[in-house]
Amino acid sequence: MIIYYDSLTGNTKRFVEKVKKQRPDWEIIKIVPKEKIERPGHLITFTIGIGNIPLTTTVFVRNNKDYLLSVSSTGNRNWGAHFGEAADKISKHYKIPFLMKVEMSGLQNDVEEFIRLVESI
Numbered sequence: 001m002i003i004y005y006d007s008l009t010g011n012t013k014r015f016v017e018k019v020k021k022q023r024p025d026w027e028i029i030k031i032v033p034k035e036k037i038e039r040p041g042h043l044i045t046f047t048i049g050i051g052n053i054p055l056t057t058t059v060f061v062r063n064n065k066d067y068l069l070s071v072s073s074t075g076n077r078n079w080g081a082h083f084g085e086a087a088d089k090i091s092k093h094y095k096i097p098f099l100m101k102v103e104m105s106g107l108q109n110d111v112e113e114f115i116r117l118v119e120s121i
């Protein structure tokens, strides 16, 4: 299993590190926006601006959308309806299945839910 992630301030990175502790055989790869990937995997990013997709993630998704099995976003519930909205937008615009939203770096139940959903696809 491959998890591609984007992270600016470290929350998403910390979340995928928690996933890695539970699933040591999964590959956790930080995206390089302009790179073309060759193996399918699940994307988790974060939400910026007011419900926006980070530019780095947009570039990566445009280059690699055919290899992305699902999309998730971290965020903060303080943003109300815009919580984790990057995942909704990516899912809608690029037709990538939506997986889940995670607040900040996620709690143990978020880690478990993420793993359960990834393994169900």
Ligand SMILES: Cc1cc2nc3c(=O)[nH]c(=O)nc-3n(C[C@H](O)[C@H](O)[C@H](O)COP(=O)(O)O)c2cc1C
Pocket: 006, 007, 008, 009, 010, 011, 012, 013, 045, 046, 047, 048, 049, 050, 051, 052, 074, 075, 076, 077, 079, 082, 083, 084, 085, 103, 104, 105
């Ligand atoms: C300028 C700014 C704008 C943000 N806008 C949103 C938002 O619209 N929706 C949301 O859910 N979270 C928003 N957040 C919170 C981040 O998405 C959240 O902290 C996320 O986990 C950051 O991921 P990272 O630490 O991996 O970069 C915003 C944070 C900042 C600093």
